[in-house]
Amino acid sequence: MGEYLLLPLAFLTSALAGAIGMGGGVLLLTLMPGLVPAPAILPLHALTQLASNLSRAAFGWRHIDWRLEPAVAAGGTLGAAVGGGIYRSLSLDWLPAVIGVLILLLTWLPLPQPRGRGQGALALLGFYQTGLGMVAGATGPLGAAVLARYSVQRDWLVVNTAVYMSISHLLRGAAFGLMGFSLGPWLGLLAGMIGASVLGSWVGTRLRAYLPQANFQRWFRLLVSLLALRMIALVLWPG
Incomplete structure (x- = not known):
């Protein structure tokens, strides 16, 4: 029953992402080892984050920029195949x-970003976002610098980040299914996590206007780093 601790965690991390636009997926991923077996971590994470991001985009649908999505989807399809x-x-x-x-590495090292603001940059974003996500799971912050070239308005950035991450997680979920991952034993847990994520998105969307952004990045990096070290320790020193 320890795996059902993921329900409140899915709610809290989705609310965090709804409020600030990123961070919820990587935080949830660092908490999953030890609660579910290793083969289930990335598939369950992909489908839960699909629900979280899709609901966040739906709650702010007026800010969706549909011109961005076809190139991201095309690049992401190739990325899912290579990452798989x-x-x-x-x-x-x-x-x-x-x-x-x-x-x-993703938290502390400067990462190369596609140059420009055309369709090629968006396709490249979809490729490495989804390809790296097949192995690393949570890569949402990678695209922030690319989307910021189009608009720095917070609601626009939060919602369109959610849209391109929805595409990435959908492609990842499909790839894991094609590779043989069976959802049957996990349907109850997954349904609960999806419900918690959607509720968290709704709460976070309403909190967004009230939360200060000052010093968030610094404290978030430290928390994520400690949890990532926990993931490594669970493998090196089991039990």
């Missing part, structure tokens, strides 16, 4: 440690 091949080559026993290391 890498995922199949990994030892699932080591998967939480691999994810933990990647989260630390």
Whole structure:
């Protein structure tokens, strides 16, 4: 029954993402090892985050910029295929440690961003967003700098980040299904996590206007880093 601790965690992390536009997915991912087996972490995370991001986009649908999505989807389809091949080559026993290391790298190292603001940059964003997500799980902050070239208005950024992440998580979920992951044993937990995520998105959307952004990034990085180290420790020193 310990896995059902993921329901309140899904609510809280989705509310966080609804309020500030990012961070909920990576935070949830760092909390999943030890609550569900390693082979289930990334598929369950992808589908839960699909619900979280899709609901966040729906609650702010007036801000959706539909011109951005076709290129992201095209690049993401190729990224899912390439990332899926890498995922199949990994030892699932080591998967939480691999994810933990990647989260630390994504959190602290400057990452290359596609140049420009055309369709090519969006397609490249979809490719590496989805491809890296097949292995690292939570890569939402990667696209923030790209979307900021189009608008810096907070609601626009939050909602359109949710849209392109919905595309990425949908493609990842489909890829895991094609690779043989069976949802049957997890339907009850997944339904609960999806419901909690949608409710969290609704709460976070309404809190967004009231929450200060000052110093958030610093404290969030520290928290995520500690949880990523926990993921690595669970593999190196089980029990």
